[in-house]
Amino acid sequence: MWDVTKALQTSGEMERDQIHRHQCPSREAYATGEVVMVSDLREESTRWPEFSASARGLNVVGVAAVPMRLDDKIIGTLNLYPSEPREWSDRDMAVTWVLAEVATNYVVNASMRRQQEQLSQQLQESLDSRVVIEQASEITGRRYWTIGSISTTHALVEAAAASAVSVTDGPR
16 A cells, blocks of 8 residues: 555655646657657656656656547647666556546546536525525515505595695595
8 A cells, every 4th residue: 555655755755746747758759649658767857857856756767648639629748657677568658548538537527527516506595596586686675565555545544634625535
């Protein structure tokens, strides 16, 4: 279990390091759409000097950066960081392509789910606002009707008083 935890920490640090660098295997794979495989970064230190130095500090010796494709668009890269020199076999790359496809599908599904949750939340907020608006309209309507009724009643009383007719008598 320790090896998995250490590998995850190392991968996280390598990913954070690549985000801030303009020259690194991940960015190259993203920009070109091509797989970048390096068996031994010590032999490629001039290609990405800063990245290679960071990798050495984290005991990363090789790298494989595989573009994550969605249709014709590249949405990211899947990166592998071995701690020993590694010749990447065709089988390694076939498995890595499958992992990149799985990761791409996960990213797309997670994004769609997040969008659906946001839409659901917005719809709920709209519904809640609609209920408040309807309640306010109902209260406002009652006030207007009450005010209108009082005004109408007041006008009838004044008219009756002016004509000396009782309001309860009604028209003659």
